[in-house]
Amino acid sequence: MEPLKIYERVKERFGERVLEIADKKPDPFCVIDPKSIVEVCQFLHDDPETSIDALSNESGVDYEDRIEVVYHLFSYRHRHTAVLKVKLPRENPSVATLENIWKSANWMEREIFDLVGVNFEGHSDLRRILMPEDWEGHPLRKDFVEPLEYHGISTVRESPIIRLDAGKK
Amino acid sequence: MSTLHTEEMTLNMGPQHPSTHGVLRFVIRADGEVMREAIPDVGYLHRSIEKIAEKVGYHGFMPYTDRVDYVCAMFTNQGWGMACEKLAKIEVPRRGEYCRVIAAEFNRIASHLLAVGTMGMDIGAFTPFVHALREREMINDLIEELCGARLTFNYMRIGGVAWDLPPGWREKALAYLDHFDPILDEFNSLISFNKIFVERLANIGVIPAEEAINYNLVGPNLRGSGVKWDIRKDLPYSVYPDFDFDVPIGQGQWGVVGDSMDRYMVRILEMKESVKILCQALTRIPSGPVLAKVVRNFKPPAGECQIRVESARGDMGWYVVSDGTGYPWRVHVRTGSFAAMGLIQKLSRGLMIADLVALIASLDVIAPEIDR
Numbered sequence: 191m192e193p194l195k196i197y198e199r200v201k202e203r204f205g206e207r208v209l210e211i212a213d214k215k216p217d218p219f220c221v222i223d224p225k226s227i228v229e230v231c232q233f234l235h236d237d238p239e240t241s242i243d244a245l246s247n248e249s250g251v252d253y254e255d256r257i258e259v260v261y262h263l264f265s266y267r268h269r270h271t272a273v274l275k276v277k278l279p280r281e282n283p284s285v286a287t288l289e290n291i292w293k294s295a296n297w298m299e300r301e302i303f304d305l306v307g308v309n310f311e312g313h314s315d316l317r318r319i320l321m322p323e324d325w326e327g328h329p330l331r332k333d334f335v336e337p338l339e340y341h342g343i344s345t346v347r348e349s350p351i352i353r354l355d356a357g358k359k
Numbered sequence: 360m361s362t363l364h365t366e367e368m369t370l371n372m373g374p375q376h377p378s379t380h381g382v383l384r385f386v387i388r389a390d391g392e393v394m395r396e397a398i399p400d401v402g403y404l405h406r407s408i409e410k411i412a413e414k415v416g417y418h419g420f421m422p423y424t425d426r427v428d429y430v431c432a433m434f435t436n437q438g439w440g441m442a443c444e445k446l447a448k449i450e451v452p453r454r455g456e457y458c459r460v461i462a463a464e465f466n467r468i469a470s471h472l473l474a475v476g477t478m479g480m481d482i483g484a485f486t487p488f489v490h491a492l493r494e495r496e497m498i499n500d501l502i503e504e505l506c507g508a509r510l511t512f513n514y515m516r517i518g519g520v521a522w523d524l525p526p527g528w529r530e531k532a533l534a535y536l537d538h539f540d541p542i543l544d545e546f547n548s549l550i551s552f553n554k555i556f557v558e559r560l561a562n563i564g565v566i567p568a569e570e571a572i573n574y575n576l577v578g579p580n581l582r583g584s585g586v587k588w589d590i591r592k593d594l595p596y597s598v599y600p601d602f603d604f605d606v607p608i609g610q611g612q613w614g615v616v617g618d619s620m621d622r623y624m625v626r627i628l629e630m631k632e633s634v635k636i637l638c639q640a641l642t643r644i645p646s647g648p649v650l651a652k653v654v655r656n657f658k659p660p661a662g663e664c665q666i667r668v669e670s671a672r673g674d675m676g677w678y679v680v681s682d683g684t685g686y687p688w689r690v691h692v693r694t695g696s697f698a699a700m701g702l703i704q705k706l707s708r709g710l711m712i713a714d715l716v717a718l719i720a721s722l723d724v725i726a727p728e729i730d731r
Contacts, residue, residue: 216445216664243572247665247676249691260678262665262693266572266588273665294575297701298693305409320402320730329410330689 193218196240196272200230209277219260219273227261227276228286234263234272235291241267245292248299250306252332257283259308284309305330365390370712374403380477380719381726389712397707397715399700404730412690417443417517417657420687425511427692428728430473433459433466434670436515438692441596441666442677443517446659455519455649456598461532461640462505462514464633468539469498470671471579471626471633474723478623479550481720482559482713487550494542501532518651524644533641536634543630551627560623561614564706564718568617575698578673579629580722583609583622590669602639604632619721626723658685672696672723696728 194213197220201208207230210221222230234242247262261274276285287310288295299310300319307328310316318325327334336345373384382403388395408427412420424439425432437459444451451459476491499509504525506514514521550556566576571584581588589606591599607628609621661683668675673695680689699722707715 214662216662219663244575246575246667246674247678247691247693249678249689249693251680251689262676262678266586269593271665292575293570293573294698294701297697301697318402320405322402329407 191240191268191270193270193272196220196234196270199237199240200234203233204230217273219275221275221277224276224278224285227274228288228291230274231261231263231288231291240270240272241265242272243267245288245294245298246271248288248295248302250302250308250330252280252306252330254280254332256280257306257308259285259302261288278308282309283307284311286311287313289313304328307331367395372397372715373400380724383719383724383726383729385715387707387712387715392711392713394707394710394712394715396704397710399703401700401726401729404727406727406731408731409690409692412687414686416685417659417687418655420690421516422511422513425513426727427731428670428672428675428694428696428725429510430725431466431470431671432510432512433463433514434668434675435692436512437463437597438666438668438670438675438677440515440517440519441668442664442679443657443659445664445666446662446679446681447517447653447657449518449651449653451519451597451651452648453598453645454523454647455651457640457644458520458524458649459515460597460599460602461524461637461644462502462512462520464637464640465498465502465532466512467671468630468633469495469502471630472498474671474720475546475623475626478717478720479556481716482556484550484553484556487546490546490549494539497535501528501535504528504531516650516653517657518653519649521650523649529641529644532637536637536641540631540634543627547627551624557613557620559714559717560620560721561618563614563619563714564710564721565615566617566702566706570702571617574702576673576702577675577695577698578669578671579625580622580673580695580699582607583625583721584617585609585611585621590667590674594667596666596668598640599636601643602636604635607632619717622721622723656685658683670695672725672728692731694728694731696722696724696726699724700729 197211207223207226212219234240242263242265244264246264249260251258257278259276263272302308304318304321368389370387374382384400386398411423424435427435472491472495476488479487503509506512566584568584568586571581585608587606587608592606607625609616613620659681663680665678676693678691682688
């Protein structure tokens with residue numbers, strides 16, 4: 191099924207809760223009300239016409255005025271892809287977890303929590319995954335400023351070229 | 360009669376353990392030799408590659424993609440190239456696509472050789488590792504002649520490849536393939552059908568097909584579970600539709616479908632398929648340019664796209680958001696090892712500690728690809 195047809199099908203079923211269907215090139219996408227993302231995904235998973243059996247990718251994007259979580263869904267049976275998005279406020283972004291539908295969401299949501307700072311409600315193990323546990327801030331936020339040191343280890347260094355010059359003098 | 364009491368132990372494995380394939384750590388809760396659970400702790404190799412992409416621009420990011428997965432860097436190169444080409448609607452010249460396929464398939468063989476070699480070493484057989492690495496060295500020599508590097512290639516560019524095949528390279532590559540085909544049979548009789556080896560791997564870490572899809576396993580790990588799925592065949596990209604090759608899947612001859620032995624065997628069979636593709640590509644390569652004209656100050660139109668490449672560790676997804684400037688707004692790489700690591704905690708329940716090593720090796724996880 192073409193992605194746009196899938197979005198139409200979701201729109202038929204959920205009406206107002208589908209906020210936007212964007213027919214954009216190269217990949218069209220569909221914006222869903224954050225409150226109903228689990229319901230929509232469960233519908234796409236169970237419906238035999240779509241039967242989305244894999245959450246292929248989940249990423250968080252910081253757009254400076256909002257945070258978006260992007261879901262790339264894929265069906266091995268019908269070989270079609272769908273892209274869903276939810277738009278969240280930048281202050282305390284929070285959305286329900288999809289872990290109970292697709293297990294692969296567990297780690298990907300931990301990564302988004304770690305790097306973009308989205309809270310996933312109902313997640314079984316929401317801890318930092320790539321950064322150290324005591325790290326402050328979320329590095330993939332656009333306003334993130336790297337601290338100058340971490341536990342006494344400097345994160346900046348003098349340019350080696352400048353150092354070479356100093357040796358000559 | 361009083362019963363014997365055992366105490367649960369908490370063991371630490373890694374981060375610098377010879378068999379964890381890079382810097383990985385496990386916290387193991389074990390009752391004697393049997394694990395209750397192994398909890399993976401990743402992130403030791405996090406180099407914030409996705410953040411770097413936002414700072415260095417489209418052309419400048421190409422060498423960094425090598426570091427996403429340095430064991431099969433051709434595929435990460437190709438993934439980044441394809442994502443940018445899709446955003447800016449650039450068509451790669453046919454000879455360029457053939458060069459990409461040739462380089463990538465050689466890289467796939469090299470990566471699988473390392474995977475099956477270290478697999479033998481992880482469960483205690485050292486000789487197969489040396490055999491596999493000997494062959495891998497020759498591929499590295501070929502690739503070095505092609506692009507000047509043996510590990511982090513930086514061979515591809517947005518719109519094609521950096522250099523054409525050097526003079527005489529095609530004949531050398533074909534001669535190597537003639538030499539390599541019988542080596543695989545030798546490797547099989549040396550280790551693959553060895554009874555001790557089979558006993559160590561069969562029925563260990565069984566992943567049913569449904570669970571593999573639910574956990575988003577990809578590539579040889581997914582095919583080991585009996586799912587006939589290969590991006591090269593099912594969602595074709597580049598010039599793969601031109602070639603005739605099979606997609607091997609796990610049959611469960613030695614145990615259950617989806618056990619470690621199946622995943623190992625899929626890799627061995629895939630090398631044979633890669634040889635087939637390479638023979639066809641090297642004989643049919645058309646003439647012409649290898650690189651499309653792409654402006655230096657590359658600014659794709661605003662938009663976003665996702666592409667999928669079948670890397671040696673399976674379906675690798677690149678999600679790129681462009682805002683119309685010379686720097687990508689956001690890049691996200693979804694890799695096969697990341698998904699495979701997420702499954703280990705569940706699979707480890709009830710396994711012996713020694714089998715954990717075999718399980719990690721059979722999933723072919725590469726630490727830099729998890730942490731990026």
